[in-house]
Amino acid sequence: MHPTNGRVNGHHRRNGTPRYSAWSLVQHGLTGAEWSRAWRAHPMRKSYDVVIVGGGVHGLATAYYLATNHGIRNIAVLEKGYIGGGGSGRNTAILRSNYLTPEGVRFYDRSIKLYERLAADLNFNVMFSQRGHLTLAHNDASLRTMHWRAEVNKLQNVDSEVIGPDKIKELVPYLDTSTTTRYPILGALYHPPGGIIRHDAVVWGYARTADANGVHIHQKTEVTGIDVEGGRVTGVQTDQGRIATPVVVNCTAGWATLISDMAGVRMPVQTFPLQAAVTEPVKPFLDTVVVSGTLHVYVSQTDRGELVFGASVDPFASYSMRGSLEFTEGVAGHVLELMPAVSKMRLLRQWAGLCDMTPDYSPIMGPTEVEGFYVDVGWGTYGFKAGPVSGEAMADCIANQRPPEIISAFGIDRFLQGRLVGEKGAAAVGH
Structure with missing residues (x-):
């Protein structure tokens, strides 16, 4: 597959992704012809503009919106297992926006709006x-x-x-x-x-379209360390080698504290x-x-x-x-x-x-005290609902080097300043 429009392997492309005609689908069914890969396996570059840790819906959505909304395409998504094999593949895929705080309601309502048009x-x-x-x-x-x-x-x-x-x-x-x-x-x-x-269709759709826009997806690639010099990120250590990068985004679930500890950032999680x-x-x-x-x-x-x-x-x-x-x-x-x-x-x-x-049942999103290290973590039981809006907002945050208003209440500094966003009344059961 090639990340441009046109004909690839006999199939038309739309927005960089393959579009099969009814006849081509019949041909594949009758002849057993090999299908094009939904996303490619790339050799790992020595450097990327952005490295995203976590190949679930949040990591893939962040890569997709960085590429499509901001033109940043030199991106690596690192996943220690397979795409969607973590929390994105283990959730019950319920979507809603009827939260308790104004900040939470606005945030999740934007995600519902993005989900409504996501198939298109x-x-x-x-x-x-x-x-x-x-x-x-x-x-x-x-x-x-x-x-x-x-x-x-x-x-x-x-x-x-x-x-x-x-x-x-x-x-x-x-x-x-x-x-x-x-x-x-x-x-x-x-x-x-x-x-x-x-849920798996959402993950596959984001991965396929991010790949078509030039994003490199590296499965079975585990992050073993994050290089920080002079208070800023300089690279990522993996079991496949070192990657130089000025920006690392922690989009993991379950391992959020482990990845953040590698950068010297403590998480109240x-x-x-x-x-x-x-x-x-x-x-x-x-x-x-x-x-x-x-x-x-x-x-x-x-x-x-x-x-x-x-x-x-x-x-x-x-x-x-x-x-x-x-x-x-x-x-x-x-x-x-x-x-x-x-x-x-x-x-x-x-x-x-x-x-x-997190202590207030709301996520932690945005920059940290380490320059170039961003987090999109602390999702509790409600992370899949927020996949699209989180990716959109984190892409905006990285591209413009400031948190957009829709996630400004979710910064890590709120725990030091006593500005908690208490969502337990709407998120205690999780769905």
Whole structure:
């Protein structure tokens, strides 16, 4: 593949990425012809203008927007495993913008807007399904928080409202909205723009288009050190050799503190496992994402028909990504309290990912005290929602050497200055 428009391997290109005709698709199916690589494997250069550590949605989006919005193309994305194999491949891909603080609502709403047009921008179907998002309230305190969030959302022109049990029952007939349950449903925050997306498609789309714009993606390349001289970044050490660069961007999840420590920058972050599980596929019946903060559970149904379950992070800091029986028993019990009719469904598998939690449940974004070292970390359980806007904002920050207003509240200096952006009321369960 060549990063220019025209014909490549017999296929037309659009915006630098291949576009296959219906006939070419049939030809491939009938003849078994080899498909073009979605992104290429390049020899590593001795120097790059920007080195991004982390080949997930945040790292790839940052590279994509640097190339397309700012014309910076001499970029390396370093991934110690394979593209999308970390948090981007282990999340449950729920999107929403109904957060609690004005800063958070504006930020995530911009991300939803970018997601809405992402398939067209990348010329790749990311399968975004805006099916609506329900956050249930089981007591008076939760209901007050839902009203609070709804008003903050409305002030930011985000579609959210508090609805009662009758409306909830119309949206999700299988929910038990009776008053005799252990945790009766008093109401819910309804957010129509929310939904689910195909997380691997998002990663592949960003990687393919970044590659077409000249970005070098290096898989199986582990960062072992960051060179700092005189208070500024000069290079990156990897298991494939040294790269000279004036700019390093830490876009890792789970390993954010390790990478930042290499540059001498301390992060107020703790890492916790987050577990999820999926059932056998059944005929679609759940059109809306359902979240319960009281029960610490959320559930959605994929386009293939599986139910995807999740909970809050494990109660202990760890780098383990093994599932536990305690999680399975807990999430199954809580889901059955909400929807008893799914009791016959079989659980197929479970997994875990790593979440970097900050004290105020908001990310850390922007420059650090080391010149040329930028961070886009601390995403907890809500990083995939923010992929596009984070990439756009970090690209702006790097190109113009100052944080844009949309991320100005998320700088690392807020912890020293007491300017916390408290999102626990909207992010404690994570979805």
